[in-house]
Amino acid sequence: MSAYTITLLTSMGISVIFALSLNIITGYCGQISLGHAAFYGIGAYTSAMLTQAGWPFALALPVALLLAGVVGLLVGLSSLRVRHDFLAITTMGVGFLFIGIVRKQDWLGGELGIAGIPASGLGKPAFMMLVMALALLTIMLCVYLKKSWLGFVFDAVAEDEDTACQLGLDSARYKLTAFALGTALAGVAGSLYAHHVRFIAPDSFGFVESISVLAMVIVGGIGSVWGVALAAALLSVLPLWFQIIDDYKLLLYGGLLFATMRYFPAGLAGLLYPLRR
Amino acid sequence: MQGSIYALIALGLTLVYGLLRILHVAHAALFTLGAYIGVLVSNASGSLTLALLCAMLTVGLLGMLMYRWAYQPLLQHPPYVALIASIGLYIAAEELFRLVFGPYGLSYQAPPLQTVITLGNSGIILTQAELAVMIGSLLALLVLHILATRTRLGLAWRATVTDPQMAESFGINIQQVRYINFFIGSALAAAAGVMVALLNNLVEPGMGSVPSYKALAIIVLGGLGNVRGALLAALTLGVIEAFGTIYLDAWLDRDAIAFAFLILVLMWRPHGLLGKAG
Numbered sequence: 001m002s003a004y005t006i007t008l009l010t011s012m013g014i015s016v017i018f019a020l021s022l023n024i025i026t027g028y029c030g031q032i033s034l035g036h037a038a039f040y041g042i043g044a045y046t047s048a049m050l051t052q053a054g055w056p057f058a059l060a061l062p063v064a065l066l067l068a069g070v071v072g073l074l075v076g077l078s079s080l081r082v083r084h085d086f087l088a089i090t091t092m093g094v095g096f097l098f099i100g101i102v103r104k105q106d107w108l109g110g111e112l113g114i115a116g117i118p119a120s121g122l123g124k125p126a127f128m129m130l131v132m133a134l135a136l137l138t139i140m141l142c143v144y145l146k147k148s149w150l151g152f153v154f155d156a157v158a159e160d161e162d163t164a165c166q167l168g169l170d171s172a173r174y175k176l177t178a179f180a181l182g183t184a185l186a187g188v189a190g191s192l193y194a195h196h197v198r199f200i201a202p203d204s205f206g207f208v209e210s211i212s213v214l215a216m217v218i219v220g221g222i223g224s225v226w227g228v229a230l231a232a233a234l235l236s237v238l239p240l241w242f243q244i245i246d247d248y249k250l251l252l253y254g255g256l257l258f259a260t261m262r263y264f265p266a267g268l269a270g271l272l273y274p275l276r277r
Numbered sequence: 278m279q280g281s282i283y284a285l286i287a288l289g290l291t292l293v294y295g296l297l298r299i300l301h302v303a304h305a306a307l308f309t310l311g312a313y314i315g316v317l318v319s320n321a322s323g324s325l326t327l328a329l330l331c332a333m334l335t336v337g338l339l340g341m342l343m344y345r346w347a348y349q350p351l352l353q354h355p356p357y358v359a360l361i362a363s364i365g366l367y368i369a370a371e372e373l374f375r376l377v378f379g380p381y382g383l384s385y386q387a388p389p390l391q392t393v394i395t396l397g398n399s400g401i402i403l404t405q406a407e408l409a410v411m412i413g414s415l416l417a418l419l420v421l422h423i424l425a426t427r428t429r430l431g432l433a434w435r436a437t438v439t440d441p442q443m444a445e446s447f448g449i450n451i452q453q454v455r456y457i458n459f460f461i462g463s464a465l466a467a468a469a470g471v472m473v474a475l476l477n478n479l480v481e482p483g484m485g486s487v488p489s490y491k492a493l494a495i496i497v498l499g500g501l502g503n504v505r506g507a508l509l510a511a512l513t514l515g516v517i518e519a520f521g522t523i524y525l526d527a528w529l530d531r532d533a534i535a536f537a538f539l540i541l542v543l544m545w546r547p548h549g550l551l552g553k554a555g
Contacts, residue, residue, distance in 0.1 A: 032357045034364075078540070082547045085300050085356060089497040090543055092490065093536035100533020207490070211364060218361055251372035257365025261358050262347065 006128045007196075008237055013131035014192050015236035016229050017138045019216040021185030024142065026214070027223035028151060029178035030158025031079050032088045035095025036213055039183040041205030042068045042098070043190025045108060048117045048200055057120045057195060064191035065184045072183020076176045083161075095210050099202040113201025120195045131192055135229075138185060142225040145181075154178060158223075208250065215253045219260050221269025231268055281414040282476075284511040285469040287495040288421065289462035291507045294496060295438045296458050298356055299348060302363040304466055305489025306370035307343075311336045311467025312474040312484060313374065316383050325475075332471050333464040340463025341456050367489065374482040382481030385474075410472045417465060418508075424461075425504075434458065490532075494539045500548055514538065 022036045043064040050060040078090050102108050109115075120127045145151045156164040157171045164171050194200050212235070220231030235256075239249050260267055286308060293301040311332040319328035347366060351359045425431040436444040437454045445451050474480045495514055499506030514535055521534035529537065 032360075078544065082543050085298075085360065086497060086543060086547060088300070088357065088360060089493055090540055093494065093540050096490070096536040097529075097533045097540070100530045100536070101528065103530055103533075104528055208368075211368060214361065215365070248372060248376075250368050251376075254365045254368030254370070254372065258347070258362050258369060259365075261354075261362035261365065262350065265354060265358055 001125070003124065006124050008240055010124075010128045010131050010192075010196050011240065012233045012236050013128070013135040014189050014196060015213075015216065015232040016135045017131075017192070018186060018189035018213055019220070019228050019232035020138050020142050020225065021182045021189060022213050023182075023217050023220075023223065023225070023228045024145070024154075024185070025178050025182035026217055027228065028145065028154040028158065029175060030154075030161075031076075031175060031178065032084075032091070033182075033210075034088050034092035034207075034214070035075075035098070035210055036091075036182075036186060037205045037207070037209035038095045038098035039068045039072055039186035040190040040193065040209065040213075041102070041200075041202075042071055043187030044194040044200050044205070045102065045114070045190075046187070047191035048114045048194045049108070051118045051195070052114070052116075057118070057122075061188065061191045064187045066187075068187025068190065069180045069184030072186075073176060073180045075183070076179025079175050079179065080172050092207070092210075095205075095207055099206050102202045102205075109201070111202065113199060113204075115199045117194050117198040117200070119198065127196070131196070134188065134192070139225060139229055146223075146225060150174070150177070211257070212253055215257045219256050219267050221267030224267065224269030227267055227269030281411055282469055282473055283491060283495055283515060284508055285414050285417060285465055285472070286489075286492040287499075287507045287511050288418070288504065289465040289469075290492050290496050291499070291504050292458055292462040292465075295504070296434075296455055297348065297352065297359075299351075299359045300356075300363065300493060301348075301462075302360070302489055302493065303343065303347075303366040303370065304462070304492070305485030306367050306374075307336050307340055307463045308466040308470040308473075308489070309371070309374055309480075309482065309485040310339070311470030312480045313378060313383070313470075314467070315471035316385060316474055316480050319385060320383075329468065329471050332467040336467035336470075337460040337464035340459040340466075343463075344455060344459040367485070371482055371485065378480075378482065380482065382479050382484075384478045384480065406475045410476060413468070413472060417468060421461070421465075430454075430457065491535060494535060498539055498542055 018036075018040055021039075022033065025031050025033050025036070046064040046067045047057075047060040050063060051057055055063075075091065075094050078094075079087055082090055103111055120130070122130060145154075153164070153169055153174050156167070156169060157174055161171050190205075193204075213232075216232040216235050217228050219235065220228035235253070238252075286304070290301055290304050293299060293304065314332040314335055315328045317328075318331045319325055322328070343366075347362065348359060351362055423431075425434060433444070433449045433454050434457075436447070436449055437451055441451055444454075470480075470484075473484065491514070495510045496507050498514065499508070499510035517538050518531055518535055521529070521538075522531055525534055
């Protein structure tokens with residue numbers, strides 16, 4: 001395998017984990033988040049800071065997972081207070097708040113970001129294998145989740161929260177679970193990203209990134225594991241394959257978001273399995 | 278100053294939200310387009326009035342078209358569908374402006390209204406353009422207020438906001454109300470665009486992004502669909518930002534201050550400052 005293919009596959013795996021992490025919150029549990037890149041960022045910054053302080057990558061990754069998950073739990077608390085459109089704007093605010101804070105902190109690199117993040121110490125091919133394995137694990141976790149008792153409750157909460165409460169389901173607990181799970185996974189993706197690219201700056205975790213990952217989930221089909229994984233894989237490598245697309249990346253993402261919502265709201269999954277719906 | 282422009286943009290958004298329950302992010306694209314048309318027409322003809330009229334008319338019509346083609350088919354879906362479609366539309370539009378008009382932006386060849394005037398001996402100095410923007414936005418608010426409270430159209434509009442089905446059964450043409458609503462809201466956005474272009478003497482593809490998210494924050498803060506709330510929120514946010522940048526500059530940037538305030542208020546009043554539960 002050439003170095004190029006390895007880089008490509010690594011980015012792809014990271015995107016798959018990241019997109020699936022949002023899918024748990026937005027797809028399974030129906031809580032829209034427009035600031036998901038903040039948790040990706042928390043994972044990336046945690047991991048970058050720790051490894052620069054001399055921690056091994058193997059320890060930094062779980063810490064990134066934990067920290068992103070804990071902050072995600074806190075943000076999830078807001079979903080108990082506000083709903084629907086209000087929640088969308090609140091999470092968008094969280095995204096802006098995150099980069100606003102990072103930009104002003106010199107010890108986090110400020111505007112310039114952090115360069116020279118240590119590599120994972122595995123070598124590129126092995127790192128790719130690790131990312132692939134983690135992506136596969138995430139897919140399996142998502143498939144399992146969807147079929148589990150928890151998945152059914154998420155479905156109920158997404159479908160109609162008030163009815164779910166009437167049925168005696170503690171929707172607050174499940175919403176928090178979804179937020180904690182999803183954001184922790186985003187933290188993992190962020191940590192992997194930091195050690196893959198080895199340079200991070202606030203702009204990589206802004207609103208545009210939040211929208212890109214949302215585009216993957218939407219295009220793949222909200223709540224569908226394979227659809228989202230496929231869309232994430234495609235949308236993350238298309239700009240790398242065709243340089244020309246990279247220049248018009250946002251036009252493509254924006255257009256796709258709109259076209260998907262307008263013409264086939266069920267996304268790729270809806271196109272591939274028309275009989276199931 | 279900043280507050281009055283926020284107010285104009287937020288007003289258009291509130292109109293749309295009040296009627297359709299859609300968070301209309303693409304509104305900011307219309308704002309940017311209005312600014313571009315304004316500068317282009319003004320540079321070609323030399324008349325600012327003509328530019329303003331052209332911008333408002335074209336963008337207003339485009340707003341109607343957008344409703345017909347983009348939003349109307351989505352109304353039957355849950356609200357996030359329209360929100361995401363709208364974000365997509367906005368991002369694509371921003372890139373399109375960049376492709377068509379170039380990334381560096383345009384400015385007035387002969388910037389109009391740049392004379393500096395001093396108000397009496399109060400020591401307040403401002404340019405004619407700044408004065409025009411303030412008077413213009415106040416005028417727009419006033420006209421809108423009269424329209425909403427004193428005319429048949431305003432009555433139909435308020436009835437449709439309160440209860441669309443009931444309004445329809447009383448013989449109000451809801452579609453027509455929605456079209457007019459989109460026309461007015463979009464024309465207001467175009468006017469705001471022309472004014473901002475006048476103030477900064479610069480039009481660039483990304484000029485809509487910050488006002489759009491801020492305007493969203495404002496209408497959410499005010500209690501969605503609540504016009505008075507939106508105006509109150511626009512003013513409050515302007516003041517908070519101004520003071521925040523003085524005292525909190527070491528920790529947060531301007532946008533972060535605005536959104537931190539938004540989050541705090543929503544945790545305290547989940548339906549916005551003047552919003553009602555339910």
